[in-house]
Amino acid sequence: MKDKTFAIIKPDAVNKGYTGKIYDRILKADFNIIGAKLLHMTPKIAKEFYSVHKEKPFFNDLIHFMTSGPSMVLALQKENAVQSWRNTIGATNPEKAAKDTIRKDFASNVQENAVHGSDSDENAQKEIAFFFIDSELLSN
Ligand code: IDP
Ligand code: MG
Numbered sequence: 001m002k003d004k005t006f007a008i009i010k011p012d013a014v015n016k017g018y019t020g021k022i023y024d025r026i027l028k029a030d031f032n033i034i035g036a037k038l039l040h041m042t043p044k045i046a047k048e049f050y051s052v053h054k055e056k057p058f059f060n061d062l063i064h065f066m067t068s069g070p071s072m073v074l075a076l077q078k079e080n081a082v083q084s085w086r087n088t089i090g091a092t093n094p095e096k097a098a099k100d101t102i103r104k105d106f107a108s109n110v111q112e113n114a115v116h117g118s119d120s121d122e123n124a125q126k127e128i129a130f131f132f133i134d135s136e137l138l139s140n
Pocket of ligand 2: 119
């Protein structure tokens with residue numbers, strides 16, 4: 001069983017029509033998409049998902065942004081998925097993101113940064129379970 005990570009194509013990127021282009025990057029980086037759905041986060045869902053950041057000065061703005069329109073949530077599978085996806089998306093701030101990363105190419109700023117990626121295997125598992133039930137995930 002290969003490693004998994006959790007990704008979001010955030011409302012800025014969905015709104016700008018980048019979903020297909022970001023899918024291309026995912027597939028070119030050899031991830032298998034094992035779960036995918038389009039949803040519009042409620043404040044309750046966004047606050048719970050980002051609860052680790054609840055004391056941060058940007059928390060309220062982040063919730064406003066994440067609930068501003070539809071997002072695409074994804075479960076991705078690949079060897080070393082968490083680190084590999086973080087490498088594919090680049091730094092949180094697109095100004096600091098490496099060349100050819102998703103955030104470098106599609107993000108607007110440090111908040112509206114196009115995509116999410118889990119930061120550990122433990123969080124990847126929690127985040128996938130937060131958005132998907134087992135029957136919505138491919139297993140192999
Ligand atoms: P990550 O998404 O690269 O893991 P985190 O530090 O976990 O970055 O922050 C979660 C999200 O909160 C970021 O992706 C971004 O949308 C937003 N964010 C992080 N830092 C800032 C900031 O300094 N100002 C505004 N928004 C931020
Ligand atoms: Mg994070």
